[in-house]
Amino acid sequence: MSSHFTPPQPVENDIRNFGRWFEDRLPIASFIGDHLGKYPTPRNLNYMWNFGSLAGIALILQIITGLFLAMHYKGDIHLAFDSVQTIMRDIEWGWVIRNMHMVGASFFFIVVYIHIGRGLYFGSYKSPREVLWGLGIVIFLLMMATAFMGYVLPWGQMSYWGATVITNLLSVIPFVGPDIVIWLWGGYSVGDPTLSRFYAIHFVLPFVIVGVVILHIWALHLHKSNNPLGIDLKKADDYIPFHPYYTIKDIFGLGVYLIPFTFMVFFAPDYLGHPDNYIPANPLVTPAHIVPEWYFLPFYAILRAIPIKELGVLAMFGSILILFVLPWLDRSPVRSARFRPLYKQLFWLFVVNFLILGWVGAKPAEGMYVTIAQICTALYFGFFALLPVLAKVEKPRPLPATL
Amino acid sequence: MIRMMMVGLALLAPAAWAGEGAALPHKDWGFEGVRATWDKDELYRGYTVATQVCMACHSFKYVSHRDLMRVGFTESEVQTLAKALNMDMNAKLKTGMDDATAKETFGKVPPDLSLMNRARPGGADYTYALMHGYSDDSATIVKYLPGGVPQGAYFNTYYPGHAIAMANPLSGPGLVTYHDGKEATVDQMAHDVSVFMQWTAEPERMDRQAWGVYVLIYLFIFTVLAYLTKRVIWKDVKKH
Numbered sequence: 101m102s103s104h105f106t107p108p109q110p111v112e113n114d115i116r117n118f119g120r121w122f123e124d125r126l127p128i129a130s131f132i133g134d135h136l137g138k139y140p141t142p143r144n145l146n147y148m149w150n151f152g153s154l155a156g157i158a159l160i161l162q163i164i165t166g167l168f169l170a171m172h173y174k175g176d177i178h179l180a181f182d183s184v185q186t187i188m189r190d191i192e193w194g195w196v197i198r199n200m201h202m203v204g205a206s207f208f209f210i211v212v213y214i215h216i217g218r219g220l221y222f223g224s225y226k227s228p229r230e231v232l233w234g235l236g237i238v239i240f241l242l243m244m245a246t247a248f249m250g251y252v253l254p255w256g257q258m259s260y261w262g263a264t265v266i267t268n269l270l271s272v273i274p275f276v277g278p279d280i281v282i283w284l285w286g287g288y289s290v291g292d293p294t295l296s297r298f299y300a301i302h303f304v305l306p307f308v309i310v311g312v313v314i315l316h317i318w319a320l321h322l323h324k325s326n327n328p329l330g331i332d333l334k335k336a337d338d339y340i341p342f343h344p345y346y347t348i349k350d351i352f353g354l355g356v357y358l359i360p361f362t363f364m365v366f367f368a369p370d371y372l373g374h375p376d377n378y379i380p381a382n383p384l385v386t387p388a389h390i391v392p393e394w395y396f397l398p399f400y401a402i403l404r405a406i407p408i409k410e411l412g413v414l415a416m417f418g419s420i421l422i423l424f425v426l427p428w429l430d431r432s433p434v435r436s437a438r439f440r441p442l443y444k445q446l447f448w449l450f451v452v453n454f455l456i457l458g459w460v461g462a463k464p465a466e467g468m469y470v471t472i473a474q475i476c477t478a479l480y481f482g483f484f485a486l487l488p489v490l491a492k493v494e495k496p497r498p499l500p501a502t503l
Numbered sequence: 504m505i506r507m508m509m510v511g512l513a514l515l516a517p518a519a520w521a522g523e524g525a526a527l528p529h530k531d532w533g534f535e536g537v538r539a540t541w542d543k544d545e546l547y548r549g550y551t552v553a554t555q556v557c558m559a560c561h562s563f564k565y566v567s568h569r570d571l572m573r574v575g576f577t578e579s580e581v582q583t584l585a586k587a588l589n590m591d592m593n594a595k596l597k598t599g600m601d602d603a604t605a606k607e608t609f610g611k612v613p614p615d616l617s618l619m620n621r622a623r624p625g626g627a628d629y630t631y632a633l634m635h636g637y638s639d640d641s642a643t644i645v646k647y648l649p650g651g652v653p654q655g656a657y658f659n660t661y662y663p664g665h666a667i668a669m670a671n672p673l674s675g676p677g678l679v680t681y682h683d684g685k686e687a688t689v690d691q692m693a694h695d696v697s698v699f700m701q702w703t704a705e706p707e708r709m710d711r712q713a714w715g716v717y718v719l720i721y722l723f724i725f726t727v728l729a730y731l732t733k734r735v736i737w738k739d740v741k742k743h
C-alpha cells in the first residue's frame with residue numbers, strides 16, 4: 101500500500117497569483133472543470149438526456165422558492181392557512197414565489213418521471229450502472245416524502261385528510277403499527293405537532309436530496325453516460341466535452357421546459373391542485389373524495405386496488421421498491437430497447453398501463469374503477485415478472501460495434 | 504396562443520372532481536380571456552351586494568377597504584365607503600354576526616367568502632349558479648331530493664347534496680341601490696357578487712396574467728436564441 105503513496109508536493113506560496121495559490125490549496129476549480137466542463141459525454145445523446153440536468157434545476161428552484169416561502173410561512177395549525185394567504189396577498193411577489201413552488205413540485209415530478217422512463221427504455225439501469233440507478237430511486241422516494249409533507253403545510257382540507265389517510269397506512273405494520281402512527285403524529289390524530297415536524301422535515305429533506313444527487317452524479321461520472329444505442333463506447337472520439345456541447349443543449353432544453361412551466365405559474369396555478377385545499381383544514385368534515393396530488397395517483401391506485409389493507413400497502417411500497425432489483429430481473433445483456441423488439445412493446449405497454457393507473461387513482465374506489473385498478477396492478481407487476489423470461493425468448497437485433 | 508393553451512387545458516381537465524352538484528353552465532367573465540380586466544364598476548356593484556346582503560352572515564376576512572385601492576378606487580372613495588359601514592378602512596370585512604348566533608340560527612357557521620371562488624370547482628360559475636339554483640318547483644325538487652328537503656334546509660340545484668342551510672340571499676330584485684344607477688335585478692346582483700368574490704379570491708390575478716405575457720415573450724426569444732446557438736455549436740459534431 102505505502103508504495104502507492106506520494107508525499108505532498110511543495111507548492112508556491114505567492115498569494116499575489118491568487119487563483120494558482122488557492123487552487124494549490126483547494127483544487128475546486130479543476131474539480132468543477134473536470135466534472136462539468138470537460139466531462140466526456142457520448143456525442144449521440146438525444147433529447148431524453150436533457151431531463152437529468154432539468155431535474156437538478158427543478159430541485160434548485162424548489163430550494164430557492166421554498167426558502168423565500170419559509171421566511172413568511174408559519175408552521176402552526178392556527179396560523180398556517182392564513183400565512184399562505186398573507187404570502188399570496190401581502191408579501192411583495194409572494195404569489196409568484198408560491199405559484200412557482202406549487203407548480204414547480206408538479207413539474208419536478210414530470211421531469212423525474214420522464215427521466216426514469218428514459219432509463220427504463222435505454223436500459224441505463226444495467227451493469228455497471230446499478231448503483232447509479234438505485235441512488236435515483238432513493239432520490240425519487242425522498243422527493244415523494246418531501247412533496248407529501250409539503251402538501252400538508254398549507255393546512256387545507258386535502259392537506260389534513262391526505263396526511264390522515266397516508267399516515268394511517270402505517271398502522272398495518274404488525275404489532276407496533278398503531279404505536280408508530282401515534283409517534284409520527286405526536287398525538288392521537290394529525291395535529292399541531294404533526295404540522296411542526298412535517299415542516300421541519302420538509303425543510304431539510306431537499307438538502308438530503310442534494311447530497312444523494314451528488315452521489316448519483318459521482319456514480320454517473322465513473323462509467324460515463326449511457327447512450328441511445330446502449331453500447332459501450334470505446335473510442336475517444338465517441339465522446340465530446342460537456343461544455344460547450346451539452347451546456348448549450350441543456351440551456352435550450354431549459355427554455356423549452358420553462359415555457360409551459362411559466363404558463364402554469366402565471367395563467368393556471370391551480371390547475372394541478374385541488375380546490376378543497378383552499379378550505380381550511382377541518383377534522384370534523386371529511387371531503388367527499390380524498391385524492392392525493394396527481395403524481396401519487398398511480399401508486400394510490402395500486403394501494404386501493406387490493407381489498408386487503410395490509411396487502412395493498414405492501415403492493416404500493418413494493419411497486420416502487422421493486423425498481424431497486426430491476427437490474428437483476430432484466431437478464432438481457434442488451435441495454436437499449438431499440439434492439440429489443442419484445443421489450444420495446446412491453447415498455448410502451450407499461451407506460452400506458454401506468455398512465456391508466458394514474459387516471460383510475462383519481463376516481464372513487466368503486467365499481468368498474470376497482471376492476472380496472474386491479475387489472476392494471478396485475479399488469480404493473482406482470483411487467484417485472486416477465487423480464488427474466490423475456491431475456492430467454494427474445495432475439496435481440498444485432499448491435500452496432502461503434503457509433 | 505394563451506387562449507389556445509387554455510382551451511387545451513380545459514379539454515384535458517380532470518373530470519374527477521366534478522360530480523355531486525349539477526353540471527355548471529359557463530358564463531363569459533370579464534376577468535377571463537385575452538382582454539381580461541377587473542371592471543371597477545362591476546367590482547363596486549359586487550362590493551355593494553357583498554357588504555349589504557352577504558355580510559349580514561358572511562365575512563370576507565382576507566380583504567379590507569384599503570385593498571380596493573389596488574383596483575382603481577381612490578383613497579377618499581374607500582374612506583367614504585368604510586365610513587358608511589362604520590369601519591376603519593384597514594379593517595378586514597368581517598360580519599357582525601357572531602359564530603354562536605350563526606350556529607343557533609343556521610346549524611352551521613356561514614363560511615368565509617373571500618377564498619370561496621377558489622375553493623369550489625367552477626369558481627365564479629359556481630357562485631353565480633348557486634345564486635340561481637333555488638327553486639320552489641316541487642317537480643324539480645323531487646327529481647333531486649326524492650325524500651324531500653330536510654328541516655331547516657333549502658333546495659338548491661347546484662349545491663352538492665342539493666340541501667343548503669342558506670336561504671336564497673337574492674330573493675328578489677332591488678335588494679341594493681347601485682352607485683351607477685344600474686337596475687339591481689337578481690341576475691345582475693348574482694353576476695356582480697360573483698365577480699367581486701373572484702377578486703377577493705385572487706386579487707393578484709391581473710398582475711399575474713400581465714407579467715405572464717412578458718415572461719413568456721422573454722422566454723420564447725431566449726429559447727429561439729438558445730436553439731440557434733446550439734445549432735452553431737453542434738455544426739462540427741460528426742453525425743452518427
Ligand code: HEM
Binds near residue numbers: 167184
Ligand atoms: C424537493 C424539493 C421540494 C418539493 C418537491 C416541495 C414540495 C412542496 C409542496 C407540494 C408544497 C405544497 C404547495 C401548496 O399546495 O401550497 C410545498 C409547500 C411548502 N414548501 Fe416545499 N418543496 C420542496 C422544497 C422546499 C424547501 C427546500 C423549502 C424550504 C427551504 C420548502 C418550503 C416550503 C414551505 C414553507 C411550504 C408552505 C407554503 C405553501 O404551501 O405554499 N420547500 N412544498
